Amino acid sequence: MAEIVCIIGNKGGTGKTTLSHMLCQGFGLVRQRSVCVLTDTHRQPLDPDGRRYLIADARTSEALGKVVDKVRSLKGWLGVIDGGGNRSDMDRKLYSLANLVLLPFRDSHEDIRTVIKDLETFPRAYAIPSQWPTNPWALEAANKAVRQHLWRYSDRILTPVPALSASKLLLQKEIPAALPTPLANACRALAYRVLELLEVPCAEPAEEVAAEAAEPHAGDPACAASPLPQPQQLNPIRH
Ligand SMILES: Nc1ncnc2c1ncn2[C@@H]1O[C@H](COP(=O)(O)OP(=O)(O)OP(=O)(O)O)[C@@H](O)[C@H]1O
């Protein structure tokens, strides 16, 4: 049975969609097959061509049920469901069906206040610092804010995902043929951490050395231990 990861949270713009795609990209890089599931009715599905993962459109409740059932039936696969901001009912629903729940938050007091509420509401969920500063001074200030305000939840805070301008390449309708190495490294590290939490066996990834584009894609024979389902099987509704 597939594992389902849901990326949710009450606040908009925390990085749910970016993180969903980074996670799926990372899964592809560590040879895990995954599906990135869109639930946000304000967004359009991205083109699956050239990605290391499938894209599923689940913007209606009926479609979500079908997609989750389909993904669950795919042995060894991982489903990553991208929630949407300000949708408490949807967040509760996704929480109830997920094996693992991630709550991204950025380096702001408003995000921290919201993630505290979400951590209380969803006791199995993990918070994940997103778009985290890389400049040493800003990084120290951000980490200090987390230590001050989130110390009670320190065992539920994952390693930050750094701010990477290249992350937006994954959200382009069509993905570029080659992605920068720092992005690949961040995606791989994130995927590895999530696999560890899900207790899915996977060798710890080495840092990228060669160009990311040189590696095989999810559809390549080298990656396909079992046949890939067709993307349309996972897209009961197309808009
Ligand atoms: N790791 C990152 N590095 C740099 N920019 C990022 C990162 N993650 C997200 N962003 C940027 O932050 C903005 C919001 O990200 P995103 O759309 O993923 O958030 P969201 O939580 O899905 O928003 P919404 O609640 O509207 O669905 C986007 O402009 C995105 O490019």
Ligand SMILES: [Mg+2]
């Ligand atoms: Mg989003």
